Amino acid sequence: MSSWQIIGGINMFNEKIEELINKELDLIISVRRDIHAHPELGMNEHRTAKVVYDNLQNLGLKIETGVGKTGVVALLEGKNPGKTLLLRGDMDALPMDELTDLPFKSQNKGVMHACGHDMHTSILLGTARVLSQMKEYINGNIKFVFQPAEECSPTGGANYMIEDGVLTNPKVDGAVALHVWDLPLGKIGLKPGPMMAQSDRIFIKIKGKSAHGSAPQLGADAIVAAGHVITALQTIVSRNISPMDSAVVTLGIIKGGYRYNVIADEVNIEGTVRTFDPHVAEIMPIRIEGIIKNVCYALGCDYEFQYVNGYPLTYNDEKLTSLVMEGLKQTIGNENIIIPDKPATGAEDFSFFNKHVPCTFMWLGCKSDINENCCVIHNPNFICDERAIPVGIKALCGVAMEFLK
Numbered sequence: 001m002s003s004w005q006i007i008g009g010i011n012m013f014n015e016k017i018e019e020l021i022n023k024e025l026d027l028i029i030s031v032r033r034d035i036h037a038h039p040e041l042g043m044n045e046h047r048t049a050k051v052v053y054d055n056l057q058n059l060g061l062k063i064e065t066g067v068g069k070t071g072v073v074a075l076l077e078g079k080n081p082g083k084t085l086l087l088r089g090d091m092d093a094l095p096m097d098e099l100t101d102l103p104f105k106s107q108n109k110g111v112m113h114a115c116g117h118d119m120h121t122s123i124l125l126g127t128a129r130v131l132s133q134m135k136e137y138i139n140g141n142i143k144f145v146f147q148p149a150e151e152c153s154p155t156g157g158a159n160y161m162i163e164d165g166v167l168t169n170p171k172v173d174g175a176v177a178l179h180v181w182d183l184p185l186g187k188i189g190l191k192p193g194p195m196m197a198q199s200d201r202i203f204i205k206i207k208g209k210s211a212h213g214s215a216p217q218l219g220a221d222a223i224v225a226a227g228h229v230i231t232a233l234q235t236i237v238s239r240n241i242s243p244m245d246s247a248v249v250t251l252g253i254i255k256g257g258y259r260y261n262v263i264a265d266e267v268n269i270e271g272t273v274r275t276f277d278p279h280v281a282e283i284m285p286i287r288i289e290g291i292i293k294n295v296c297y298a299l300g301c302d303y304e305f306q307y308v309n310g311y312p313l314t315y316n317d318e319k320l321t322s323l324v325m326e327g328l329k330q331t332i333g334n335e336n337i338i339i340p341d342k343p344a345t346g347a348e349d350f351s352f353f354n355k356h357v358p359c360t361f362m363w364l365g366c367k368s369d370i371n372e373n374c375c376v377i378h379n380p381n382f383i384c385d386e387r388a389i390p391v392g393i394k395a396l397c398g399v400a401m402e403f404l405k
Contacts, residue, residue, distance in 0.1 A: 013330070013401070014330075014331060014394075016134065017130065017331065017394055017397050017398075018394075020129075020130040020133055020134070021126065021130060021390050021393050021394060024126055024129045024130060025126070025389070025390060027055070027129075028122050028123075028125060028126040028129075028389060028393075029122070029386055029389065031051060031055060031122050031125060032118050032119060032121075032122035032386065032389065033104040034051060034104075035048055035051060035091075035113070035118040035121055035122065036102075036104050036105075036106070036113050036118040037104045037105065037106060037107050038106075038107060038108060039093030039094075039106050039108055039111045039112055039113045039118070040091075040092065040093055040108070040111065041092060041093060041094075041095060041111055041151075042092040042148055042149030042150070042151050042152035042157060043069055043070055043092075043148055043149050043152065043157070044070070044092075045070045045091045045092055045148045045149075046070060048091045048121065049065060049070050049071070049072050049091065049146065049148075052072045052091070052121065052125060052146045053065055053072055055125055055129070056072070056074045056125070056128060056144075059074075059128065059129060059132040060076075060132055060135070061074040061075060061076055061128065061132060061144075062074070062075040062077070063075075067145075067161055067164045067165075067166055068147065068148055068149075068157050068158075068159075068160035068161030068162075068163070068164050068166070069148060069149075069157075069160055070091075070148040070149075070157075071091075071145065071146055071147050071148050071157065071160070071161050071164075071166075072145075072146040073143060073144070073145050073146070073161075073166055074128055074143070074144040074146075075141060075142070075143055075144075075170075076128070076131060076132055076135065076138070076141060076142040076143075076144070077135075077141050078135055078137075078138030078139050078140050078141060078142075078404065079135055079136045079137070079138060079139070080138075080139040080140070081139070081140065082138075082139035082140025082141070082404055083140045083141075083173040083174070083403065083404060084140060084141040084142070084143060084170045084171060084172050084173050085140070085141070085142050085143070085172070085173065085174055085175070085176065085399075085400055085403045085404060086142075086143045086145055086166070086167070086172045086174070086175040086176070086353070086357070087124060087127060087142060087143070087144055087145065087175075087176055087177070087396055087399075087400065088124070088145040088147055088158075088175060088176070088177040088350060088353070089117075089120040089121045089123060089124030089125075089144075089145070089146055089147065089177070090117045090120055090121070090146075090147045090148075090150035090157070090177075091117055091120075091121050091146055091147065091148055092117055092148055092149050092150055092151050092152070092157070093106075093111050093112055093113045093114070093115075093117060093118075093151075094111070094112055094113070094114045094115055094151055094378065095110055095111060096110070096111075096112050096114055096380050097109065097110055097112065097380060098112040098113075098114070098380055099380040099381050100374070100380075100381055100382070100383055102383065112380060112382075114377060114378055114379055114380060114382045115150075115151065115377045115378055115382075116179065116180035116366070116377060116382075116384050117150065119180050119364075119366070119384050119386075119388065119389065119392070120177075120178065120179065120180070121146060122389060123178070123364075123389055123392035123393055123396065124144055124145075124146060124396070125144075125146075126389065126390075126392075126393040127144070127392075127393050127396040127397055127400070128142075128144040130393060130397055131397060131400060137401070138400075138401070138404055139404050139405065140403075140404040141170050142400055142404070143166070143172060145161065145166055147161055148160070148161075149349075150348070150349050150350075152349075153199060153201070153310045153311055153347070153349070154199075154200075154201055154308050154309065154310035154311065156311060156349025156352060157349065158349040158350060158351075158352040158353060159349070159352050162352060162353070162356065167353070167356055167357060172356075172357050173357065173358075174317075174320050174357055174358045174359070174360075174403060175350075175353045175357050175358070175359045175360075176320075176324060176359070176360050176361075176362075176396070176399055176403075177348075177350045177359075177360075177361050177362075178361070178362045178363070178364045178392055178395065178396070179348070179361070179362075179363055179364065180363075180364050180366040180377070180384050180388060181363035181364060181365060181366065181377075182366075182367050182375050182376055182377075183338060183363055183364075183365030183366075183367060184365045184367055184368070185365050185366060185367060185368040185385050185387055185388060185391075186332070186336055186365060186387075186388075186391055187336050187337070187338050187365035188328060188332060188336060188337055188338065188362050188363065188364055188365065188391075188395055189337075189338040189339070189340045189362065189363035189365070190316065190321060190324065190325070190337070190338075190339075190340075190360065190361070190362035190363065191316065191321070191339050191340055192316050192317070192318040192321045192322070193315065193316060193318070193343075194276045194313055194314070194315055194316075194343040195314045195315065195316050195343050195344070195361045195362075196311075196313070196314035196343060196344050196345075196346055196347055196348045196351065196361065197248075197274040197275060197276055197313065197314075197343065197344065197345045197346065197347050198274065198275045198276070198281050198310070198311065198312050198313040198347065198351075199272060199273075199274055199310040199311045199346075199347030200272065200273045200274075200275075200281075200284070200285075200307060200308060200309050200310045201270070201271070201272060201273075201307075201308040201310055202251075202269075202270065202271045202272070202273060202285075202288060202305070202306070202307055202308075203268075203269075203270055203304075203305070203306040203307075203308070204229065204268070204269040204270075204271075204292060204303065204304070204305055205266065205267075205268050205269075205303060205304040205305075206222045206225050206226050206229065206256075206266065206267045206268075206269070206292075206296060206301055206302075206303050207222065207265065207266055207301060207302040207303060207304070208220035208221055208222030208223075208225060208263070208264060208265045208266065208267075208300070208301045208302075209263070209265055209300070209301075210262060210263055210264070210265035211262075211263040212261065212262065212263070213260070213261035213262055213263060214261070216263055218263075219263035219265070220263075220265075220299065220300035220301050221263050221264065221299070221301075222256055222263075222264045222265055222266050222267040222301055223256055223257060223263075223264045223267055224299060225267070225295060225296050225299040225301040226254065226256060226267040226269060228295045228299065229269070229291065229292055229295050229296070230251055230254070230269070232291045232295055233249050233251070233288060233291055233292075234249065235291075236249055236284070236287050236288065236291070237249060240283070240287050241280055245276070245277050245280050246275075246276060246280075247273065247274065247275045247276075247280050247284065248272070248273065248274040248275075248345055249271065249272075249273055249284075249288070250271050250272050250273075250274075251269055251270070251271035252270060252271055252272065253268070253269065253270040253271070254267065254268070254269050255267065255268045255269075256268065272310075273288075273307075274345045274347065275313075276313060276343060278313075281313075284307075285307035288305070288307065289305050289307070292305055293305075310347065311347040311348060311349050311351050311352070312351040312352065312354060312355065313351060313354070314343075314347070314348045314350060314351040314354065314359075314361050315351070315354050315359070316359065316360045316361060317358035317359055317360060319358065320358040320359065320360045321360045323399075323402055323403060324360045324362070324399050324402070324403075325337060326402050327395075327398040327399040327400070327401065327402030327403065328395055328398055328399065330398050330401075330402065331394045331395060331397065331398030332391060332394060332395055332398070338363075338365075340363070348361060362395075364388055364391065364392050364395070365388065365391075366384045366385045366388040367385070368385045368387070370383070370385055371383040371384065371385055
């Protein structure tokens with residue numbers, strides 16, 4: 001029997017959810033503002049983890065701390081046995097100074113919640129507090145996973161939690177997460193298939209030969225070689241990747257040279273590669289190194305190259321995503337579900353869960369008239385409309401009840 005039917009239909013279920021959200025909302029907003037004011041970088045979320053732990057007390061949950069180093073896991077066991085759903089919220093912040101005028105802006109210099117993880121943590125905490133008061137309607141288990149270090153590519157905190165057994169005892173059957181996004185407030189975006197890109201790192205060292213700037217024929221100019229390498233690498237997307245596919249090659253760091261009149265003997269370049277197709281991902285390191293090698297040798301230089309696989313493709317399982325959409329229809333309404341035209345080129349370490357269990361990742365709209373010019377994540381002026389919190393809680397509650405019916 002459906003969980004919706006047990007308590008008298010969809011309307012009654014939504015009324016119960018709304019009632020409990022309204023009961024908890026002031027506390028959750030207060031927690032969110034506290035976390036926002038005290039952001040912590042990946043693997044240093046000690047205060048945040050304690051705030052989470054303290055607010056999970058007395059809910060009848062089995063709580064573990066120190067999972068994946070600084071993560072917190074709370075297990076809700078329903079009235080009847082059944083499947084196990086993992087709901088995940090990340091906790092870490094970014095290394096940047098906050099430039100907003102919020103009264104609860106960051107008090108930690110050089111650290112800011114510019115990616116909305118304070119929202120994710122608070123929404124998941126609110127979901128745990130609501131559903132813990134509805135155990136009698138739940139068949140199965142829910143693992144509320146408060147994850148560290150999502151921003152710590154290429155390793156990611158998800159890997160540490162998986163290594164510590166977060167997907168076992170009980171065995172997880174599916175995982176769902178959300179992320180605040182530049183979508184209209186009240187809307188949720190998701191689709192089956194690729195949702196976020198695979199993200200890899202590249203490290204290039206071009207080794208030339210130093211000489212006086214007045215006698216360049218005696219040296220091998222690493223800066224000139226670097227310039228040709230940088231230009232040539234951009235031809236991979238336009239000439240080696242099918243127009244029907246996509247990829248990104250971005251070089252964000254270049255360092256080289258000692259003095260204005262000295263031929264540089266070394267240049268270091270770092271960058272990122274984003275892909276959505278396994279075949280494209282496979283050929284990228286081969287093609288990149290081929291260009292570096294031939295350009296450098298043509299210009300009398302040598303090179304070192306390292307390609308580091310980072311976060312995998314975040315892929316929404318078709319069957320689970322269909323189920324998630326049904327849960328969203330029951331709670332936020334079909335009119336508030338957006339099917340994106342294409343995935344995002346950002347990356348997520350939630351993708352590591354993809355390797356083990358069916359997953360669905362969704363975008364939670366937080367853009368409104370109060371933040372329409374500052375709703376882009378990883379931005380020191382980023383502001384998230386807190387009215388997205390009850391929407392996120394309601395969405396996760398609906399997904400959980402649909403999954404465990």
